[in-house]
Amino acid sequence: MNTTYNIITIIGPTATGKTKFAAQLCNSVNGEIISADSRQVYRNMNTGTGKDIEDYIVNNVSIPYHLIDIVDAGYQYNVFEFQRDFLVVFNKIQNNNKMPVLCGGTGLYIDAVLKGYKLIDVPVNLELRKTLENKSLQKLTEILKKYKTLHNKTDVDTIKRAIRAIEIEEFYNKNNVNEKEYPKINSLIIGINCDRELRRKRITERLKKRISEGLIDEVRSLLSSGLKPEQLTYYGLEYKFITEYIIGKYSFDEFFTKLEIAIHQFAKRQMTYFRGMERKGTKIYWIDSEVSNEEKIKIVLNILQNVS
Secondary structure, X not given: OOOOOOEEEEEOOOOOOHHHHHHHHHHHHOEEEEEOOOOOOEOOOOOOOOOOHXXXXXXXXXXXXXXXXXXXXXEXXXXXXHHHHHHHHHHHHHHOOOEEEEEOOOHHHHHHHHOOOOOOOOOOOHHHHHHHOOOOHHHHHHHHHOOOOOOOHHHHOOHHHHHHHHHHHHHHHHOOOOOOOOOOOOEEEEEEEOOHHHHHHXXXXXXXXXXXXXXXHHHHHHHHOOOOHHHHHHHOHHHHHHHHHHOOOOOHHXXXXXXXXXXXXXXXXXXXXXXXXXXXXXXXXXXXXXXXXXXXXXXXHHHHHHOO
16 A cells, blocks of 8 residues: 555545544554544533544444543633644554544644644733723724734634634734644545535434434533533534523524524535635545445545555
């Protein structure tokens, strides 16, 4: 097998079967999975984040996986920490003579590790935060735009995120940042995609399944553990809308419809991000999700063996 690639990356929008395929691929390439999902890092957030742990079992063998269940709910994990944790796991898997298989749908996390973004652990600036804490999200967005062009809209999803983004840019402005050496990452990137209508159908079916499996009870449990409704909003669409349903903002039917539409829109944004990666020069080999996993594996092995 060609050794040009030192990692395989499986990307694609939600509900395209990435995880199950990645696990089966690991079984064929002596690999271990590194999750690239910004929400699956949290403990006790299983159903809402789609931790389908059974997908990691292939032929009665559990495929090793990493960067899942590594921090407590309530903590705000970030892309710097992901890059740091990824490098530790990546080196460990390589040292064990196995193939790292990065799998997920969080485009920013994937870009950060594959392109080796020079990320710095920026300390908290309490004085700056105090000057920003009473400003509106619109005003914070205007301030952030003075530092940089906003390619990543998640920087201004919430007031907390916007303040942190300004804090980081202010630190970069005032400090000579020593960039760390970053290992050479050369990834074969496989994209899993499916027809828009089929994707929408799968999203709806999966949402119904997760609700039947206790998704609403999971959110109730998190609220009972002491997390506030506004904290849960940070962790994504399912937690936001279910929390609003639990506190009485929506009826069940209203919440389901709003959440369903929001997930469809999220999947569209994921594809937009991946297409943007392509426009910037990232090579992605797209495979239709309807192709069997056995055939997908053959395609990947063929690319690995014939790459020039």
